Amino acid sequence: MSVEGDALVLTGRLPDGVETEGATLRLDLSLGPLVHVHVPHLTPEEGQVAGDFVFRSPAIVLADKAVMIAILPDVEDVDAADGYRVWVDYDHGRRRVEIGVGAYDVEGHTFFRRKPLLGRGQRFRLRAHVIASARREDLLDPYRRVAAFCWSRWGAPRLARGSVLGGPVSRYLEHVVRWAFSDDGWGKEVWQHVADSPSAGAPVFIVDVTRHPSVPPAERTWREPRSIWNQAWFSTQRVANGLLRYARQAGRLDLEARAKEMTNLSLSAPQTEGLFPAVLRCREPLGWDQARWTSSDRRPPGASAEACHLVDAAFTARMLLEWETLTGDEVAVAYARRFADRLLALQRPSGAFPGWVEPNGAVAAELLEGPESAVSVSLLFELGARGAGEVYREAARRGARFLESAVREARWEDFETYYSCAPWGAADQLGRRVRRNGVFKQNTLSIAWCAEALLRAFADEGRGCHLALARRCLAELSLYQAVHDPPFLTAPALGGFGVMNGDCEWNDARQSLFAPLLLEAHAVTKDEQLFERGVAALRASFTMMYCPENRRLARAYEARFPSFGPESYGFMMENQGHAGSDEIGTFTIFTWGNGSALEAAAKVRDLYPRAYERAFPGG
Numbered sequence: 001m002s003v004e005g006d007a008l009v010l011t012g013r014l015p016d017g018v019e020t021e022g023a024t025l026r027l028d029l030s031l032g033p034l035v036h037v038h039v040p041h042l043t044p045e046e047g048q049v050a051g052d053f054v055f056r057s058p059a060i061v062l063a064d065k066a067v068m069i070a071i072l073p074d075v076e077d078v079d080a081a082d083g084y085r086v087w088v089d090y091d092h093g094r095r096r097v098e099i100g101v102g103a104y105d106v107e108g109h110t111f112f113r114r115k116p117l118l119g120r121g122q123r124f125r126l127r128a129h130v131i132a133s134a135r136r137e138d139l140l141d142p143y144r145r146v147a148a149f150c151w152s153r154w155g156a157p158r159l160a161r162g163s164v165l166g167g168p169v170s171r172y173l174e175h176v177v178r179w180a181f182s183d184d185g186w187g188k189e190v191w192q193h194v195a196d197s198p199s200a201g202a203p204v205f206i207v208d209v210t211r212h213p214s215v216p217p218a219e220r221t222w223r224e225p226r227s228i229w230n231q232a233w234f235s236t237q238r239v240a241n242g243l244l245r246y247a248r249q250a251g252r253l254d255l256e257a258r259a260k261e262m263t264n265l266s267l268s269a270p271q272t273e274g275l276f277p278a279v280l281r282c283r284e285p286l287g288w289d290q291a292r293w294t295s296s297d298r299r300p301p302g303a304s305a306e307a308c309h310l311v312d313a314a315f316t317a318r319m320l321l322e323w324e325t326l327t328g329d330e331v332a333v334a335y336a337r338r339f340a341d342r343l344l345a346l347q348r349p350s351g352a353f354p355g356w357v358e359p360n361g362a363v364a365a366e367l368l369e370g371p372e373s374a375v376s377v378s379l380l381f382e383l384g385a386r387g388a389g390e391v392y393r394e395a396a397r398r399g400a401r402f403l404e405s406a407v408r409e410a411r412w413e414d415f416e417t418y419y420s421c422a423p424w425g426a427a428d429q430l431g432r433r434v435r436r437n438g439v440f441k442q443n444t445l446s447i448a449w450c451a452e453a454l455l456r457a458f459a460d461e462g463r464g465c466h467l468a469l470a471r472r473c474l475a476e477l478s479l480y481q482a483v484h485d486p487p488f489l490t491a492p493a494l495g496g497f498g499v500m501n502g503d504c505e506w507n508d509a510r511q512s513l514f515a516p517l518l519l520e521a522h523a524v525t526k527d528e529q530l531f532e533r534g535v536a537a538l539r540a541s542f543t544m545m546y547c548p549e550n551r552r553l554a555r556a557y558e559a560r561f562p563s564f565g566p567e568s569y570g571f572m573m574e575n576q577g578h579a580g581s582d583e584i585g586t587f588t589i590f591t592w593g594n595g596s597a598l599e600a601a602a603k604v605r606d607l608y609p610r611a612y613e614r615a616f617p618g619g
Helices: 075-079 136-140 142-160 169-181 236-250 253-267 310-327 330-346 373-385 390-409 444-461 464-478 511-525 528-540 551-560 594-607 609-615
Strands: 002-004 007-013 016-020 023-028 036-038 048-051 060-063 068-073 085-091 096-107 111-115 117-120 123-133 191-196 199-203 227-229 279-283 287-294
Touching (some): 023 123, 036 142, 068 075, 075 123, 136 142, 169 236, 169 253, 169 594, 191 287, 236 253, 236 310, 253 330, 310 373, 330 390, 444 464, 444 511, 594 609
Antiparallel strands (some): 002 007, 007 123, 023 096, 036 060, 048 085, 060 068, 068 123, 085 096, 191 199, 279 287
8 A cells, every 4th residue: 555645545466367355455543433424335234345336426434523534435546447346345333444446246236245356467556535624614514525525526527528418408308208298209108198177197107118119009018007196206296397397498388288287187186184195096907087096105114005295295285386486376385385284283393294194193103203304394484485474484493403403413314215125224224323334324315305495494594504504415415426437337427316325326317306406505605516516417317318319328228129219219217227237227207217307407497597508508
């Protein structure tokens, strides 16, 4: 090992034709009780490592009351690795950081385990950058300093090289609407007409390659029974708002009508004392006439299918407020206020809001008080800012005080953390730190929601602590944003986001949610890095689309699905790298993929035109 500037340098040669464990740089740190801990990926068992497959902005961040230390493998060295992989590990009990050159296997859905590597005499060089500080601002928020280092060293130079998109964004947007709404695309499969009076419909929740127009109708199958969602992930109303914006920008009255039908469907969800369900499920083979409203199946054992998931309902209510801003539709506001009035009665003494509420008023024990509350807090602040009543602002302020504690603990637990495709820890980790790593299992949605709520708290009261905590959230969120383009991924990754510290995705559709948030934060702080990150996230929202403009990805799609051609331009997988594999995915979720990207672009064009022009020069 040697020292080069701010970096420790691991160099050597792997033996030729001999199995080796590789080389390891080990640091045993003398630190007191830690106030802050961040790892790029969980390693709950001895022998597990955080593989370079999840090195988006790879940093181990540790801080006690006297000093903060961050150790980061250099992503340029990682990308240049020849026949070996790089990994990191943090053992919290020993305060031990390890960075290694060698090999690992994907273990299960989410983890990586070291294994021997057969060397072939190749040389290796790996820098590990060390950032240390005793400054008070860095002890309070060590993430911002680390995120700034990652962006200035790796992200910003790559962004400056120009767009990763192979054509004007207008062409990408045309692909989306043609694929989803036209008969010469997949429109007959995607659009679901649900009711006539008032006319209501929406894109189906999920459609996969078995619905390709070339498949004979008798042989077509649904990946799962047809449904339409208004949930904090898969929000039909959010995309309706974006479709309306785009329709006005493009002069498309037909798309305005579609957006209105989608909103009619949102407003048809039955309210009971303000609460309402999130998912309309078609009863096959009876059709939409016999459809049934229910809750999302991304829920814990303690919640029934009839329980209202408050974060889903609060998100929909916020989108309805936005719809009213765009259209003047007072029915949408009335619907949202009925839900908000019930929220007031459900607020807990801590200021939090429960996760799931049954029809009889019982609440589930899981996520009883957690950062999902942030979406309800934002809703109440937004109603208060409209002059709807001081009672909403008072409740929102109590909720913001609760969020302060969640942020300081970095307790980013929400429904996706445990009740989706990466459920590790659902049985025994809820509300507990992973012992070996010293952190909670974390999900990026919670981080973004809290940042958004705290920005609204700052706008409401002007308290500097709220802005500081919002910026801390955004910095921690930024450590999940890719600052490079790994060679093992098909699509460019710069600016895209991962999901959590217990899953493997890159370029996940949530980046289309995060782009406007980063740009909003830039408008408040004037931090140019937030602006650039927002621009990069907005571009990344389109990199997973099958279309001729994304040449390399298009070739990969066509190699797996030879039937794909112009009729499928706009088909878009929600992410890449899922489960530690770069295999091309088989499905599109309109509200968490191509439609989500369209919404983000249309919203940014309306609200942040300078960012839109920077992201998409030439339009």
